[in-house]
Amino acid sequence: MEEVKLMKGNEAIAHAAIRYGVDGYFGYPITPQSEVLETLEELMPWETTGMVVLQAESELAAINMVYGGAASGKAVMTSSSSPGVSLKQEGISYIAASELPALIVNVMRGGPGLGTIQPSQADYFQACKGGGHGDYHLIVLAPATVQEMADFVGLGFDLAFKYRNPAMILADGIVGQMMEKVVLPPFRPRRTAEEIAKQCPWAVTGKGGRGHRNIVTSLEMESPAMEQNNLRFQRTYAEIEANEVRYQEYYTEDAEYLIVAFGSVARICLKAIEDARAVGMKVGLLRPITLWPFPSKALDELSKRIKGALVVELNAGQMIEDVKLSVNCRVPVYHFGRMGGMIPNPTEVLDALRADFNI
Template identity: 75%
Template sequence: MAEEVVLMKGNEAIAHAAIRCGTDGYFGYPITPQSEILETLTELKPWETTGMVVLQAESEIAAINMVYGGAGSGKKVLTSSSSPGISLKQEGISYLAGSELPCVIVNVMRGGPGLGTIQPSQADYFQTVKGGGHGDYRLIALAPASVQEMADFVSLGFELAFKYRNPAIILADGVIGQMMEKVVLPPMQPRLTDAEVIEKCPWATTGKTKDRKPNIITSLELQPDAMERNNLRFQAKYKVIEENEVRYEEIDCEDADYLIVAFGSMARIGQKAMEQAREEGIKVGILRPITLWPFPTKIIAEYAGKVKGMLSLELNAGQMVEDVRLAVNGKVKVEHFGRLGGIVPDPDEVVSALKTLFI
């Protein structure tokens, strides 16, 4: 069967991929620059073809709690928003993590703080990669750098979320959400039947457990020692994820004197800056974290003994740079370069920053 190649926005790719990977329900609320996800799903009407529920909730808070209900019953459920909307969802996200429920959350970042701007940003790194809501929890965080990855990471997000019973977030920025590229859409997968959900998700509240005992989904534990055991179990799970699910991309790093570390749209700009720098005789490589958590700490640490400096290229005031510095542990100079207010730097600015900061 020939591949189906289409031209679409990153946000549209999320919607198409959600339908095709057998998503049971989407619950969201419009906010720029991710509104096309809900709009595309509404236009495609998957409830008529696959039975997928698509619902615009009355608020972001309502949407994330609908996700909680769907996830608790073992269903593949998805929500999306942009930065201020994700802020409103944080309590629900913490509840999902505390109840060990799988789901996929999409954040197409815009600038802040506050209402900020509708222009692109990467300033939600702290909010999502570091947990965001209350308590000691983690989100599996995938950072797409292309429209193709926007499509691919929906299925991957669900795979990881169900594998570890943990929420996964696709942390995109407004550039990737709004840009148009060719994309190969994934093949259609059927939604799981009720019997398959019962078999694959024995923890779910289906009302049809084999031993007729009810499953209770909760993040509440009133006894301190029991709550500590829960948290220790979570931390043990997170260590397993860190050992097995780190993803990253290396480009021209073998002979590099300087390393750009960047994710999302900034990785694309960083790659062009790398090419320009090499034309000028400056050996630059780029390391792109694909999973922002688990973070590629070990590979960055390995490069600390090989390069003369690292530049954390971000569309923010400097957030991922903290994790890069922790990874190298003072063994090499690490600097940050970024633009704010929705201004996207051009490759010339990045090359100039490299020269100013390191050469």
């Protein structure tokens, strides 16, 4: 039995990365996620597992180091917070177009612009609807606990390698900065060159006995060929949508009203629901764990037996668009959000629910 530890979400990501056998981390400091890089530098994994930890000269450099590392079949990652992740978007689009596995962590802060350093979820659109240019998707995981911050490192890499598609942990400043109990995943060794060659026959690992050189690029000068690439990407996305939707339901069996929220906000809403249930209001919660692929089917089903839904986010209304698409106008869907780094408390959530539905 692994020891239970107490740590911040950001620290958990660093520990989990070493334990997963990550080959390289490339980052640049920014609040509220700097502890990822700081913890890695404290732990000095280059002396134990051989993992590279590098503070790049900029976010652009960091994401392009990830691009290069991923092209060679290595398990590589970066982390940043909102303004830094904006800078990485070009590289992310290239990584997606090159069909490379990689893990990107965004511990969101208030925006737009340089914004604040306090928690936010205003990068939902950026993470789930593109961010960079072109028709691509990231697999987007939204952790709500420090335990999930640790667990989603492994899950993110597993999915990224399974589908040859970059994955993102879309966290917020709350779960990055808060401390709670965590059981870290077991240590596993980094993959050997032979294992990488076997798992990633597409990787640029030298010609070897292959007879040809692998080339990793997002460039294709011929439109018909580029359309074929796009069709292949879309087939991958369809497969991910069919297989990898993850979500959690709370108190939905008899719920008349549904709150939809992700990340730490889902926990604030859960407290609001506990308070609501205490006074006889039948409220449930759906927490998407994968924001892309989105749990549309589950929401579609739930919308057949509820009176309405409230979407609570740390933004002006982003995930609500996916919720509305999922419920097909069957029930009214309202939004409650705080912005710019402000965090709602459970009472505010409950008040919004009462006001929207006159209960």
